[in-house]
Structure formats: C-alpha cells, structure tokens
Amino acid sequence: MPTIRIDGVEYEMEAGKNLLESCLSLGLDLPYFCWHPAMGSVGACRQCAVVQYLTDEDEQSGRGRIVMGCMTPVTDGAIFSLDGDRAKGFRESVVESLMLNHPHDCPVCAEGGECHLQDMTVMVGHRDRVYRGQKNTHRNQYLGPLINHEMNRCITCYRCTRYYKDYAGGTDLAALASHDHVYFGRHQEGVLESEFAGNLVEVCPTGVFTDKTLVNDYTRKWDLQSAPSVCTGCAVGCNTVPGERYGRLKRVHNRFNAEVNGYFLCDRGRFGANFVNNDERLESPGLRNQTGSYDPVDHHHALQVMAEACSGARVAGIGSPRASVEANYLLRNLVGEDNFSPGFNDREHKLVNLALELQQASSAVTPDIRSIESADVILILGEDLTNTAPRLALALRQSVRNKAFEMAADLRLESWQDAAVRNLAQDQLSPLFIAATGSTRLADVAEENITLAPQNIARLGAAVAASISGHAGEDLEPEIAGHVEAISTALRAAKRPLIISGTSCGNAEVMQTAADVAEALCQSGQQTMLTLTVPEANSLGQAMLAGPDSPSLGKLAADGNFDVLVILENDLYHRAPEPEVERLLATADTVIVLDGLDNRTTSAASLVLPAASFAETEGTLVSLEGRAQRHYPVFAPKGERRPAWVWLLACSKELGLSTAADLHHFDDITRDCAANIADLAGITGAAPDHHFRNAGVKIPRQPHRYSGRTAMRADISVHEPKQPVDEESPLAFTMEGLNRSQPGSLLPFVWAPGWNSNQSLHRFQSEVGGPLRGGTAGMRLLGPGQAKESGPRENPPAFSPTQGQWQLVPRYRIFGSEELSALSLGVAELCEDGYIEIRADDALGLEVGEGDGLNLNDGLATLEVKINNSIAAGCIGYAAGHSGTANLTPGENISLQKAQGWKRRRPQLIGSDRSTEIGSGND
Amino acid sequence: MSLTTPLTRNVRDDRRPTDMAAYEANGGYQGLRAALAQSPEDCLQVLKDSNLRGRGGAGFPTGMKWSFVPMGDKCSPGHKYLICNADEMEPGTFKDRLLLECDPHQLIEGMIVSAYTLQADVAYIFIRAEYHQATRLLQEAIAACHEKGYLGQDILGTGYQLEMHVHSSAGRYICGEETALISSLEGKRANPRAKPPFPQVSGLWGRPTIVNNVETLCNVHHIIERGAEWFKSLGLTEDAGTKLYGVSGRVKNPGCWELPMGTPVRQIIEEYAGGMEDGYNLKGFLPGGGSTDFLTEEHLDLAMDYDTIGKAGSRMGTGTMIILDDKTCPVGFVKNLVAFFARESCGFCTPCRDGLPWSAQVLDDIQNGRGQEEDMDTLARQVKFIGAIGNTHCALAPGAMEPLQSAMKYFPEAFENHLSGNCPHCNGGTH
DSSP states (O other): OOOETTTTEEOOTTTTTTTHHHHHHTOOOOSSOBBBTTBBBBOOTTTTEEEEEHHHHHHHHTOEEEEEEEEEOTTTTEESSSSSSSHHHHHHEEEEEEEETOOOOOGOOTTTTOHHHHHHHHTTTTOOOOSSSOOOOOOOOOOOOOOOOOGGGGOOOEEEEEIIITTTTOSSSSESSSSGGGEOOOSSOOOOOOTTHHHHHHHSSSSSSSHHHHHHHHTOOGOOOEEEEOOOOSSOOOEEEEEEETTTTEEEEEBBBBTBBEEEEEEHHHTTGGGGGGGOOOOOOOOOOEOOOEEOOHHHHHHHHHHHHHSSSOOOEEEEEEHHHHHHHHHHHHGGGGEEEEOOHHHHHHHHHHHHHHHHHHHSSSOOOHHTTTOOOEEEEEEOHHHHHHHHHHHHHTTTTHHHHHHHHTTTTTBBBBBHHHHHTOOOOOEEEESSOOOOOGGGGGEEEEEOOOOHHHHHHHHHHHHHHHHOOOOOOOOHHHHHHHHHHHHHHHHHHEEEEEEETTOHHHHHHHHHHHHHHHHHOOEEEEEESSSSSSHHHHHHHHHHTTTOOHHHHHHHOSSSSEEESHHHHHHHHHHHHHHHHHHHHEEEEESSBBHHHHHHSSEEEEOOOOOGGGGEEEEEOEEEEEEEHHHOOTTTBOOHHHHHHHHHHTTOOOGTTTTTSSHHHHHHHHHHOGGGGGGGGSHHHHHHOBBBBBBSSTTTTTOTTTTTTTOOOSSSOOOOOOOOOSSSSSOOOOOSSSSSGOOOOOOBBOOOOOGGGGGSSTTTTOOBBBOOSSSEEEOOOOOOOOOOOOOOOOOOOOOOOEEEEEOOOTSSTTTTGSSSHHHHHOOOOOOOOOOOOHHHHHHHHHTOOETTTTTTTEEEEEOOOTTTTTTTEEESTTTTOOOOOOOOOOOEEOOOOOOOSSSOOGGGGGOOOOOOOOO | OOOOOOOTOOOOOOOOOOOOHHHHTTTTTTTHHHTTOHHHHHHHHHHHHHHBOTTTOOOOBBBHHHHOOOGGSSOOOSOOEEEEEEEEOOOOOHHHHHHHOOOOHHHHHHHHHHHHHTTTTTEEEOOOOOHHHHHHHHHHHHHHHHHSSSSBSSSGGGSBBBBBEEEEEEOOGGGGGGHHHHHHHHOOOOOOOSSSEEEETTOGGGSOOEEEEEHHHHHHHEEEEHHHHHHHHHHHHSOOOOOOOESSSSSOOOEEEETTTTTTTIIIIIIIIIIIITTTTTTEETSSSSSSSBBBGGGGSBBSSHHHHTTTTTTTSEEEEEEEESSOOOHHHHHHHHHHHHOOOOSSIIIIIIHHHHHHHHHHHHHHTTOOHHHHHHHHHHHHHHHTTTTTTSSSSHHHHHHHHHHHHHOHHHHHHHHOOTTTTTTGGGO
C-alpha cells in the first residue's frame, strides 16, 4: 500500500486510486464538482486542487505545483499539501470564478439546503464578491414533466452530459456553445428521452436539473421525513429514500446499495412513487350497501365484518406479487395453504415459478447488479430490459465498457481516467447479443440485434447451448443459424459471461434455453452468471412463498367454490382477462379487498379495507436476484388506513387463529415466515429487528434541522401533536437519535457536517464508492444451485406464421407498463393508452396506418396502431400493462381487422411523417 | 552551394503556388526517395540527431516526440496517424500560410517522409477554414501525388502505403492545441485532452498519433535528404535549422522571412522589417504570437531561438513578432488579446472559462475609465490563478495571461494612467 504525506501527516492509501477519492475516503474535506465516484475523473472544474511537492526540500521551501486531486494517482512517497495557503487560495479562486455567473437565488432554488455548490462554497471559504460585471443568463428549456431546467445556475462541471451521454447512453442532452456560454440542454425543447434522466437531479451539483414534481410541491431536504425504502416499480429492488412532509410523498432519492443500484435509479423508480398521493387513495374501510355504493366504517367495524364473514366459511385468499412477503404470509395462514393463490395469472404463475426453479437448479450464479457490470460477454434472450428491469439495462451499459477497461489496463491507464479511457476505446465494446421480439433500447450498444418470434428466440438459445456443449445442432432457419456461431464463440471466450432472460416475453422455452446456455458454459468450466427477470417487486418472494403447486388465478376460478374471497393488493382486472376475473369473483359470495387505490377490483368488493402504501408500511420484498430487502414506513398511515399486515393480523387474531397467537410485532411475522417457508428462511437477515438500537438510541427519520413541527398545524392548534411512535422498527418519527454507522438497511437519509447534499454519502461508505460502513442492505436467498443431470433437450418447435393470424408478443414501456407508477403525477403524462405495434407491410395489407385503430379477434380489444418494422415477422406487439390490453395473452394467435369508426387521437399524418415509427429495423 | 533557405526555396516573388513539375524540377521528392531507401529507424535517428524542434510554438524536440510512438511489434494492430496542424490561428502569425499557399508539395513531401518514419498509414492535414486557397492547393497536390505514385497503396514500389486527407477546421483557436485538434477531427467538441495518455500512444480514434506543425513537417524531408549536420549548420545558435520569422505592427516593412535560427531580434526588426515607421518608437514586442510575454528594447539583441527567448522570460512561440509602439495604449492592446482568448476558450475548465472573461472585463473597465484601484489586485490574482501550466486543463489560459502579466510588469504606468484618467493615448483614458 502506498504511503503518502499530506500536510505533514502520513497516510496509507489503496493503490490504483486517485488522490481525491483517497482523501474523501480518509474523511479529509477536499472539495470537488466534476468528479463522480461512478463516473471517474476528467479534471474539468479544477476544484480539487492540491499542491504537490517532488521532494522534502520542495515541501519545506513551498516550491510545489498545483495538481488536481482527481487526476493524480496515489504513488508511494508522494507529498501533498491540502491546507497550505496556495492550495486553499486556488480552490477559493475556483469557487469565486464559478460564482461569477451563478445567481443569488438560493432562497428560491429547489436545490437549496442540499446543494453541493453551497457546501463547497462554504468549505473553501469564499464569501466576498469582487466581480462587478453582469451575470450571464440563459434561456431554460422544457424538458418534460419530470425534470426542471434552470441553466442560469449552471457551473459548467459537465457532470450532466457525462452522466447522460457517456454513462447512460442518452443522445439528446449535450454541451452546446463554448467559452463562458456553454449551455447544457437539448437541441430544442422537449421531453428528455433517456429512461434514466432523473439521475440528473442528483448528479447536478447545483440547481440546474431539479425534480419537477418536488419543485411543484416543494419541501426542503431538511424538512423531509425519510426512511429506507425499496422501489416497487419492478423486480430489480433498487434501494430508495422517499421523503415526506404534510402526509405527502414529496420525492424519491437514490439510496446507495453497492451491490444493487449503486448511485442511480431509473425514472420509473424516481418519479413513479407519487401514486401514494393519488386522489384515488382509499381513506377508510367501505361496506357496500343495498344501492351498491359504499358506506365508510371505522376499522373496528370493518374488522368485525371481515372476521364474521371468514368465520367458519370456506375462504380463499389471493395474494399479490406487489405486496410484502409478510402480508402474503399472513393471508396464506388466514385462508390455509391450499386456498392461497399467489395472485399470478396463469402464464405468470408458470413463468415466475420456472424462473425461480431454473435459478435454484442452475450451476450459474445469479448475479447482483455490481457483478452484472463486470460481465464481459452478454447474451439477452427475449428481454427489453430498459423497459422491464431498467436499472439492469443501465448496468449493462457499463458491462459493455469492460473492453475499454481492458484496453486501458494494457496501457496502464487507471480506469478512473474517464475521458482517457473513452478516447482510447472509442466505440469498441464488449460483446452484447440481444435476441428479442423487436428492437430494444440497448440496441445501440449491442454487437448483434436479432429480431425473432419467441419460439425462435428459444431455438436460437437452444442452438447456442448445443454449440457450446459441442452437440451438433439440427438444421436451423437461416435467420437463426447465422448468429449461433458468433454468439457461442464469444461466450466460450468470455471470462465472465452473463446470460439474461426472463418472464417478459411470455415464453417458458426462452427462459429454459437461457438457463441451458448458462449451464453449458458452467459445464465447460466457465464462471457464468444467469439473470432471469420477473415482473414485480415481490414476484420471486411470492413464488418462494406459494410454490408452483399453489393455484393461479385461473385455477382458483376453475376449482372455486368459496364463500369468501380475500384479495390482497391485487387489481385482478389489470392482471388477468376480464372473463376469467368475472368467473373468479362469482365463485364467492363475499369479496373482501385490501388495497391502497380505488380500482375495478375494489369496486367489485363487498368490503374494502384501505391498505397503506409501500411508503407507509414495513415489508420484505424479494428482488429478481433473490435479495430479500426491507422497506420501512416513511410516514404513519393517515386516518383509518392500515398496513395490510396489520389488517390481516388483526383479523387472524379476531378469528382466534392459532397461527397468529404468538405474532405481535411485524418482526414476529417475518420470523414465523422464515421458520415455516424453507426458501424464505433467510429473510430475517434482511434487516435488524425492532429491538435494534444504534449506540443505544433509535435512528431518526428527520434531520437535525427538521423545522416547524408546531407551525405546520398551527392553523388547527398551536399544540404540537405527539409524534407517532414506531414500535415495529429501529427507526423513529423524530429528529432524535443517531444517523451514523448503522446497518446499511437502516439509512434513512445522508447528511454529514459540511456536507448537506447527497455527496455526503461518502461519509457513510467504507471507502468512496464502496459498500456502506454498516454493510450492504439485503439478504441473498439464492446461492449457486446444483444442476440436475439432464440430457440434451429437445429443440423447441419453430415459429410458423399462419396466414391472416399474428402472434401476440408483449412490448413494454418504462412508463405505462407498470400499474401503480402510471398513476403518478408527471409519469402519467408520459404514459400512453394501449396500442399495438405492427410492421409497415402488415399495416399496408390491413389498410391501416399510424394512428388508426385495429380490432383484435373481432372485439377482444381495439387498439391504436403504431408502425414498428423491427417487430418479428408474423408477430404483433402490444403495450403490456397498458389500458385495454389485460385481455391479451402472450403467444396467442389473433386475427386483425381495421376498426371502423375509430377516432384518431392525433391528426392524420402525411406520408412523409411516417418516419416517426419506433425502432429502426427495415423489412 | 548548400541550401540555406530550404523552406522558402520554391516561394516565388509573385506568391503563385509551385506545381508538381516546378517542384520536381527543383529537386522535389528527392527527400522522399532518400527516405524510402532507408529504414524508418534510420530516418528517426537522423531526425533526432538534427535537433529539429517543433515550430508550432512549444519547441519540443521532434525526434524525441516521435520516439514515443510504438513501432513494429510493440504497436497493436491497426492504424497509425500523422496529423499536420495547419490550423494557424495564433494572433499575429502567418508563417504557415506562406508555406501552404506557395509550396504545398513541400508539406506533402515532408508529411510522406514523416509518415514513413513513423510507419503511419493515414495522414490528415487539419487546416484553418479561412485558408481555403491552401485547402484547394493541397487537395490538388495530393491528387497529383497519387498520379505520381508518391501517395497510395504502393509508394514508389516500396510497398509502403499512405492515404492523405485534408480536413478543413471549423474555426476555433483551440483546435490548434494538438489534443483538441484530435477531438475536433473525431467530430467531438474541440476540448483538449488530459495527458497522459499522450497522442503518441492514444490519439486519433484511440490510436498512436503524431501531430506536428506545418513548418516542422516541411523540414523533415530536407533533413533526411541532406543530413543532420547540414541542418544543424543552418542555425546560428544551439537550435538548429532555419526559422520563418515574421513581424507585424508599425514597422516599415511587415512580413515573413526564412532566416537562420537564432537571428537576433534587432536584425529581424531593423534589417528585414525595415525598422519602426517614422514617428513611432518601439515600446515592446511579443516575440512569438499573442500568447507570449512582452519583451522590450533591452531584449533586442537576443537571439531568436527557443532557449534564449525562454530565459528572457518569454517564449519564441511561432517566431512571429507583434510590435507594440509608443503611440498605442498597452492596456487596450492587452485587453484585445485577453478578450480574444476568453472568446476562444473551449469552456472546459473553470479558470479559463470564467477567469479569462473576468480578466477581459476588468481590462475593459480600466481601459474605459471604469477601473478601480483594487482592479490591479484582481488582475494580479487572476494572473496567478490562471497563468500557470497545470492550473488549467491546457495551455490556452496560461498563454493568454502572458501578455497581461508582462504588460503589468513592463508598463505599469499604462495601467496607472488609465486608473487616474490620464492615458495619453486614449483621450485622457475615457474614450
């Protein structure tokens, strides 16, 4: 380990790092702007300047030179000065220069109070303004409903474009103009295209890019009450910090988890949690009266009704992959194992259970996201990750850079030398192969983009697996055969190959062959990773809880003869075809629904119980990598709302169930579940239980400076109400306590003296960019499995299009395919109504164009047409999860007819405007 | 008789370009033949021995610069590039233009020999957009070379191949910085790059690349043809060869001349430029373009070479002097330069992007009677902040501070006169 001297003190530092990150890891205050732990160094802002001395004599005589900490590797024996007048004076001059054009609008700036520029300005001590000139001003742009643009505040650190273009692969944000007129924006106003644009809010060190939903419903960071949470937008399980004030969820920030999301979220995760504030939230329990409308009742009454209905009756329970393990577990106990459905539709049931089974049985490792970033050859079968598991797609954009890092290593160039590494490698990428039903958003970094029908994706996978194992493949269709060699050769040569597939293309064979490819690589001795995506935040946990033999929704409807149906946080009309749902609901006399938002399923209930949202309850979710993670209430649920587990536990106790007798706290349920469900045995390790105290005290949800607790209700009463007491977790709804050195799963917000912005995170990390000091949050439930012996699998049958029929393939959108995020402010503006994607030649044959309507199977659905030539021949895509598409089943063959009397939503396009088609493929 | 002005031997009095026939008739492309008869290693050795230093301004030894290019097996498979920096935008500098417009074949021959020495297979001439006449001439000359077999797949039957392209710059001063030039050539923002890695190992498209100035490259084939000793014999001092010197400002005969390296400043100004115009006296001069420190009368007898001028506290730079006379206000002179550099900043690093406009503004205030006493402290602080290599991402801002800091040193009374409203040149300091 190199030893270096800083201001006369010797430090041991890790080799291969730069001086800036090393200083920050040591807790030394060295200000910076352009450097970012995930994005490396470019040396633009010159803020982290220090003085370097070549010899001891130089140090004594003060004859050193200014160097940038971020651009200087730590080498043994190096001598620096951070605190000398020259270094400090230089750094002060940098801030002084940055402030020349920075407006004095901190009081009205959304960044105020968590502004890195404020922090750094105070840190360097710049105070008095000498500059007498005018400030440069810019015009701001409309960048969509999610992100606010205020260019006057820009300090030109280039972090935004480096993040947006270089890191996240966006193309529509750039540095424009030059000298002191540099402008960061789009070529013209418009919605930012990247699915990861929201990270600009956290990447920007000042208030240029701010969260528009927060700006419009504003609270300062110091007035936010926050708790560690987990995103419910998809199955990746990104760690988040939602902030609350006045009972409203104000914003979501990233919560660092070294193995999962690192520093970044997707926009569904960041902006899609606002449904918590939706007007359709249920306020109190409702009992259906004779007229069919609901009478509000209090929770005592509601519980009595529920218990009476369930008592002695045949009760079935429908759980939900978006509800916590604990709530589902209680429901399962309430209705009995045989009567508990995990709440999957039939196809989902099969696929999610298969995903779990394949991973449990695979010799390949199920990687966390950090490991995914280390992959050097990647094969994706059937997934459009950017829209189904977005954060994985962002990780893959880093994986493909491993080629660049290898080249840099050959030149002995440090990987943090961001610009140099990019200039060296240019467009050379590690190989990524994507086979999907149409073009995907990762197409720009893929070596090969292969468009196939799902059956043929499976055939491609099988052929690759066979090729790797050395089996002679059978005769393949030319569209498949041409790719097998390149893919299997690259995979065989890989050091860390990664195979990705999942449930989203709706085909079990695709997943199966993906697992076969991984297995074949493992058999040939390669360290292989296998990721199988599942749809929802707790899909995998639900499969672990209920198992493959539990009834799916369709099975429950078919078997069903129940008196009571208890439905937990699951809008069946959104999940399964309407006739099936109707049949299911008709099997029971009484339907009891626990959910947060009003929907068609709650409207079919005789009793509705308002459930707390993820932001108002604790729960354990199991992510697609099998990581059990705990989320905590950010604020106490209002009025008669209760966490689902509280409703279900109370009802179980009311019914006198023996299984509930010993359950008093949330932790008891977790423990009980872990003890009884083998696959979930590890969930108690996801977070400490409620007895945990941090150095003897609880962990505060409110920062020290949380203000106005009395004032915020002063119009009602000047007496400050007692803060809610959290008896279920080590967190407290107060400012009192210790937010330091706690386990990683219990970090409600980051703040450190002098570091008010999110950049204070490094004070909670074991080293800059490294895991949290308290350990990485979450408990992995999947280990490498033991492969079952199996011979060569029979090749899946080829796809054969039928004349006049098209196979339905689901297509996903980050905004719109997920049910709850689509109800969030801002995100809702970006969601479209359901549509189908069809090739231009097919559209021509059907005499429809972009914006026309098409009937599917004479009335199964009527949807708007979008032209997309990248869709596999013989298939049509449909906007999965969108309105009007619940009746559609992946893989189904359907006929199409032009919809008569269809009203266009947009004006008719002239022919030359047809270039607005999605995707880039040609026929 | 040995050749004493190799660079301008084909420059005609009427400044009409020398075509292929005339060029060959005067010994053209013999250097290429001489080079191809040797190994690239031998060529490099000759170049190293010749003590040729880069004529773009920094004066870095060319042979040493080239020796960092990986050769043979040490080079990973792929292209190697030679780039001619013809983006001549240094204020007061017009020497490369003369070479480009009057003798395009000389540059091309120099480049072919250089590329051969480096075993580069692609060469670019990155040329200032305003030099459209030279651009056309170079394109014609390249076409003529293809016909003659001097460029292309199999040059003069040796198997060596080279393609050459002319790229017209979009017109930013910073494109003359070699790494910014590379960024620009790649189609990116013309931002300079941090070194290391140096272009020799990771340059254009991440491949080994050499960027040299027009005048430097024009020397190469002469050296290979006539030898290192001949080249060294041309210079009057330690620095070898000849140099294109220029003089602009209020002299009787402004112009550009090829003279032995190390010709004294006084000789250049008085003998070649004809001395000051009547009624004007020399107050100071920038020896090598807008980004070099002022020197004054006391320095007139110094030899114009890299080391001598460097020791005097300035830089020889491009060797094209700008004369400051006694009737011109130094404050306005410097403000003009600093404003130019502020405008030409790429905007990448803070001291340059925000510091230069501030300096320009302070100078503007002083020049126009809005100056305050503390402005001199501000300027002194800015000079310290911006003016050192390493403080900024590239050398633009330190260069921009050179005329300012030296003006503050040599002409402090000019600033004081303005602050007190008594500038004799500027209507009492308030014009």
